[in-house]
Amino acid sequence: MNTYHPLRELGIPSRLLTIADALLRDNHGENRNWTPSVNIFEDESGYHVSAELPDVPPSDVKVTVRDGVLTLKGERKLEKKSDTTRYHLVERSYGQFSRSFTLPKDSDGDRVAAEFKNGVLTVSVPKRIEIQPREIEVKVN
Structure with missing residues (x-):
């Protein structure tokens, strides 16, 4: 089975295409840092970060x-199926990742919650509850 390659139509031999791809792929995706995609949004309750971690x-x-910075760290490992398995193409990135985000001043870093579901990490950072000043009645004797 061959993977589509636009230069193949120009008559470039498969061997040269394989070598070019290997040079461009940086070790076939192994042991390379990667950056997961994230969405960050805010609602009334706080700030939410969703990271794709399949x-x-x-x-x-x-x-x-730590010190007002939210950090997500981890690693996606390329697991070989067996000693006889040969990968012909690896396009997904593997390796360690780290993403850091400065939290807004009104966030409560002490009440952060994280949930992992279906390959998506969702981190919720609630907003601080602002204590409203209350008026105190002055009694006259």
Whole structure:
């Protein structure tokens, strides 16, 4: 089975295409840092970060908050199927990742919650509850 390659139509031999792809792919995707895609949104309750982490076991994901910075770290490993398995093409990135985000001033970093479901990590950072000043009645004697 051959993977489509636009230069093949120009008559470039498959061997040259394979060599060119290998040079451009940086070690066939192995041991390379990658950056998962994230969405960040805000609602009335707080701030939410959703990170796409397919094939990353939840046990390999760490979420930390330190000095007002939320950090997501982990690793996606390329697992060989067997000693006889030969990959012909690896386009997905593998390796360690780290994403850090500065939390807004009104966020409560002490109440961060994280959930992992269907390959998506969702981190929720609630907003601080602002204490409203209350008026105190002054009694006259």
